[in-house]
Amino acid sequence: MTETTSNMVATPxxxxxxxKTWFPSGRGELKAVDGVSFSIAPxxxxxxxxxxxxGKSITGFSIIGLIDEPGRIVEGSIRLEGRELxxxxxxxxxxxxxxxxxxxxxxxxxxxNPVLSIGTQIKLALEAHENISATDARQRAIKALAQVxxxxxxxxxxxxxxxxxxxxxxxxxxxxxxxxxPKLIICDEPTTALDVSIxxxxxxxxxxxxxxxxxxxxxxSHDLAIVxxxxxxxxxxxxxxxxxxxxxxGVLTKPQHDYTxxxxxxxxxxxxxxxxxxxxSGITDAAPPPRKSATANLPPLGGPYLVIDHAVKRxxxxxxxxxxxxxxxxxxxxVTVVQAVDGVSISLKRxxxxxxxxxxxxGKSxxxxxxxxxxxPTAGTIRLNGQPVMSAGRSPKKITxxxxxxxxxxxxxLNGRMRIGDIIAEGPLAHRLVSRAEAPEYVKQWLAxxxxxxxxxxxxxxxxxxxxxxxxxxxxxxxxxxxxIVCDEPVASLDVSIxxQIINLLIxxxxxxxxxxxxxxxxxxxxxxxxDRVAIMYQGRLVEEGEAGAIYADPQHAYxxxxxxxVPVLPQAAE
Amino acid sequence: xxxTPLSRFLEEFRxxxxxxxxxxxxxxxxxxxxxxPLVTPQDPYDLAHLVLRDARRPPGYVGTGxxxxxxxxxSQGRDLLSAIxxxxxxxxxxxxxxxxxxxxxxxxxGCAAAYIGGxxxxxxxxxxxxxxxxxxILLAFVIAAILGQGRYQLILALIFAQxxxxxxxxxxxxxxxxxxxxxxxxxxxxxxxxxVVLRHILPNSMPPLxxxxxxxxxxxxxxxxxxxxxxxxxxxxxxSLGMLIANGFQYLLSGRYWISIYPGLALILFIVSLNxxxxxxxxxxxxxxxx
Numbered sequence: 027m028t029e030t031t032s033n034m035v036a037t038p039x040x041x042x043x044x045x046k047t048w049f050p051s052g053r054g055e056l057k058a059v060d061g062v063s064f065s066i067a068p069x070x071x072x073x074x075x076x077x078x079x080x081g082k083s084i085t086g087f088s089i090i091g092l093i094d095e096p097g098r099i100v101e102g103s104i105r106l107e108g109r110e111l112x113x114x115x116x117x118x119x120x121x122x123x124x125x126x127x128x129x130x131x132x133x134x135x136x137x138x139n140p141v142l143s144i145g146t147q148i149k150l151a152l153e154a155h156e157n158i159s160a161t162d163a164r165q166r167a168i169k170a171l172a173q174v175x176x177x178x179x180x181x182x183x184x185x186x187x188x189x190x191x192x193x194x195x196x197x198x199x200x201x202x203x204x205x206x207x208p209k210l211i212i213c214d215e216p217t218t219a220l221d222v223s224i225x226x227x228x229x230x231x232x233x234x235x236x237x238x239x240x241x242x243x244x245x246x247s248h249d250l251a252i253v254x255x256x257x258x259x260x261x262x263x264x265x266x267x268x269x270x271x272x273x274x275x276g277v278l279t280k281p282q283h284d285y286t287x288x289x290x291x292x293x294x295x296x297x298x299x300x301x302x303x304x305x306x307s308g309i310t311d312a313a314p315p316p317r318k319s320a321t322a323n324l325p326p327l328g329g330p331y332l333v334i335d336h337a338v339k340r341x342x343x344x345x346x347x348x349x350x351x352x353x354x355x356x357x358x359x360x361v362t363v364v365q366a367v368d369g370v371s372i373s374l375k376r377x378x379x380x381x382x383x384x385x386x387x388x389g390k391s392x393x394x395x396x397x398x399x400x401x402x403p404t405a406g407t408i409r410l411n412g413q414p415v416m417s418a419g420r421s422p423k424k425i426t427x428x429x430x431x432x433x434x435x436x437x438x439x440l441n442g443r444m445r446i447g448d449i450i451a452e453g454p455l456a457h458r459l460v461s462r463a464e465a466p467e468y469v470k471q472w473l474a475x476x477x478x479x480x481x482x483x484x485x486x487x488x489x490x491x492x493x494x495x496x497x498x499x500x501x502x503x504x505x506x507x508x509x510x511i512v513c514d515e516p517v518a519s520l521d522v523s524i525x526x527q528i529i530n531l532l533i534x535x536x537x538x539x540x541x542x543x544x545x546x547x548x549x550x551x552x553x554x555x556x557x558d559r560v561a562i563m564y565q566g567r568l569v570e571e572g573e574a575g576a577i578y579a580d581p582q583h584a585y586x587x588x589x590x591x592x593v594p595v596l597p598q599a600a601e
Numbered sequence: 602x603x604x605t606p607l608s609r610f611l612e613e614f615r616x617x618x619x620x621x622x623x624x625x626x627x628x629x630x631x632x633x634x635x636x637x638p639l640v641t642p643q644d645p646y647d648l649a650h651l652v653l654r655d656a657r658r659p660p661g662y663v664g665t666g667x668x669x670x671x672x673x674x675x676s677q678g679r680d681l682l683s684a685i686x687x688x689x690x691x692x693x694x695x696x697x698x699x700x701x702x703x704x705x706x707x708x709x710x711g712c713a714a715a716y717i718g719g720x721x722x723x724x725x726x727x728x729x730x731x732x733x734x735x736x737x738i739l740l741a742f743v744i745a746a747i748l749g750q751g752r753y754q755l756i757l758a759l760i761f762a763q764x765x766x767x768x769x770x771x772x773x774x775x776x777x778x779x780x781x782x783x784x785x786x787x788x789x790x791x792x793x794x795x796x797v798v799l800r801h802i803l804p805n806s807m808p809p810l811x812x813x814x815x816x817x818x819x820x821x822x823x824x825x826x827x828x829x830x831x832x833x834x835x836x837x838x839x840x841s842l843g844m845l846i847a848n849g850f851q852y853l854l855s856g857r858y859w860i861s862i863y864p865g866l867a868l869i870l871f872i873v874s875l876n877x878x879x880x881x882x883x884x885x886x887x888x889x890x891x892x
Binding site: 395399429431433443444453456488506 | 605606781782783785786787788789790791792793796800801804805
């Protein structure tokens with residue numbers, strides 16, 4: 027042991043050389059990781075950054091030996107304190123996994139077992155590497171929870187995963203990862219699924235914990251700003267290779283490689299509000315086809331257009347006859363009512379972009395759906411240019427086509443069994459905006475307008491990437507020739523560079539078509555870039571509303587201040 | 602090659618050799634059943650061709666007609682091979698027609714219940730659940746007994762016994778699809794309810810229905826065989842496989858095994874193949890079983 031400790035300074039904790047992890051696919055090999063080399067000193071924090079498909083997660087999985095069949099490490103070596111891990115039999119790997127190297131995954135809901143209490147799961151993790159009595163295990167579990175700042179750990183240790191919030195679950199996952207005092211923790215996008223303020227807390231705690239325990243950390247993320255706030259060194263990955271590696275500040279302020287530069291330039295926080303993002307263009311877009319519907323009786327730009335008045339949305343499960351009787355007689359608990367939107371009044375001026383910001387559960391999406399005429403409000407009115415958006419009566423229906431919606435997940439929002447052309451043409455045909463004969467040409471024009479090849483019309487959605495699908499979704503919304511578009515987190519599931527392209531597309535189309543947008547997002551930097559006005563939602567209510575510049579410069583409400591403080595920021599180069 | 606959902610499906614199907622074999626077998630059987638009069642040595646229903654002297658002859662016997670009875674003959678001197686092929690033809694007809702109609706009824710009921718929701722959904726789905734709580738054979742038996750013997754009566758009985766499976770499946774799938782973003786996207790255009798159900802929800806609810814359909818065709822055939830065996834199915838003038846088995850049943854212990862065994866074997870082979878194909882389709886269409 028003394029020998030290894032004395033060598034510690036000289037030899038790195040982990041040394042990866044020329045690592046190649048390939049997956050055989052229908053057409054040859056998919057080279058997910060293709061010659062990656064780096065090393066980590068004990069106690070060092072390395073940020074591994076890249077877009078989806080860059081191989082950053084596979085690199086992490088390769089180190090801990092969790093590559094799923096038929097994928098395999100074809101070449102290279104991974105040395106942990108000088109010991110080769112590649113080619114180690116599975117029981118050898120198991121002895122290391124969780125003890126010397128541990129891992130924290132993106133979705134804590136997926137990694138925690140829903141039917142076991144937290145205490146039991148921690149006990150199992152302890153028993154994997156040591157003999158421990160039940161009472162000792164419980165004490166260790168309580169200590170571990172206290173270490174990750176979970177309040178009242180004596181009670182919480184008997185909780186089940188579903189009794190925790192997302193942030194708490196991720197804390198539990200981190201506590202489990204820290205149990206055996208590993209020398210290295212690999213975190214694979216651990217805060218991506220969390221709200222900004224929770225993310226900021228976890229980042230700060232993680233930073234403290236690793237420096238306290240002297241644990242080395244590999245932090246895998248797509249977000250440069252997050253990585254810059256935690257990592258000592260940053261490695262940028264692109265198509266299975268590390269294109270740039272170096273001290274965090276150096277890489278992020280003086281990037282050497284073109285790809286790193288492009289990645290940084292695509293960040294919305296880097297550009298000035300209202301301007302196109304630097305590296306977002308890529309594809310040249312054609313002008314959109316001329317509008318057919320009358321625009322004569324619209325209010326002037328800047329006049330109030332879409333008016334939401336005291337919108338309320340309660341979600342409650344309908345009570346059946348028997349259940350109702352049971353509640354009345356006191357046998358059953360009354361149904362819990364969720365007040366998603368609690369009396370919100372806001373108006374959208376014609377031609378403006380209104381940012382609707384809030385964390386998950388704030389009711390921003392529900393408000394957006396009410397505005398778009400998808401969700402029927404429990405109370406309140408929504409009027410577009412004085413006309414109601416939904417019909418009256420017992421089962422209201424949307425009666426206007428002037429408001430359209432773009433959804434968050436372009437993989438879910440397109441019908442996979444229809445061709446792109448049919449998806450775009452369906453609405454306009456049903457509402458007679460175009461005739462059947464005109465439809466193919468109309469579709470082509472819109473595909474060109476959103477920067478897609480017009481010949482794509484007879485392909486199916488699965489043949490497109492996420493960014494392309496979102497363009498199709500935009501074309502579908504715009505083909506209805508709306509005046510208002512409700513965008514529900516339209517770039518949240520896209521890579522940074524794709525995100526920039528879509529934002530640029532929205533900025534351009536908005537100007538060309540005089541569109542008014544409601545832009546729902548949790549990403550404050552995107553909102554800053556795109557929106558004229560910002561409304562902050564918290565627990566179903568509007569807590570602050572005003573000009574974007576004013577709110578960002580001088581937030582009034584305590585929640586807004588907290589939200590803005592939690593946004594991770596990139597170090598700026600001194601110029 | 603064109604990349605459509607169908608072409609991807611076929612591409613994946615081809616990888617399971619057992620399923621491909623079963624599919625080929627099913628295809629050959631269906632083909633033979635379709636062109637039965639051209640391939641059978643004898644028309645088993647034409648009484649003029651039946652010679653009582655040839656009755657109950659073992660397989661390989663060369664009869665009065667001058668051709669070999671490869672699978673022997675039954676108690677009326679019918680060539681068993683021909684009878685089995687004709688029997689398959691009738692069984693297949695019954696299975697496909699009954700399952701097809703049950704499919705349509707079930708899909709409509711299930712999708713409508715899932716889309717409309719509320720009281721309509723509760724009412725229809727409770728009826729379906731009630732029906733599912735009885736064994737299909739019992740329901741079919743009762744209906745067939747009430748309606749009496751005959752082709753249409755039997756089809757009605759089979760539909761009644763089977764539509765509930767389709768309705769339950771369609772309801773489950775459609776209720777899941779109903780929640781998805783693309784349906785919301787269609788409603789936010791807005792498109793009419795009819796269009797949303799027919800063009801969006803129904804096509805996406807198809808995969809589990811197709812899986813159920815392949816299994817249900819097989820089960821309709823065995824149901825029909827069972828009913829015919831029990832004497833409440835098809836009239837003796839249209840002998841399906843079930844009736845052939847029933848006819849040979851009494852000779853089973855006297856050593857004349859072929860009259861019952863061969864139709865039974867044909868039935869088993871066909872149903873197993875259909876189920877193998879159905880299994881593979883289910884594996885492919887159910888994303889939860891994906892590795």
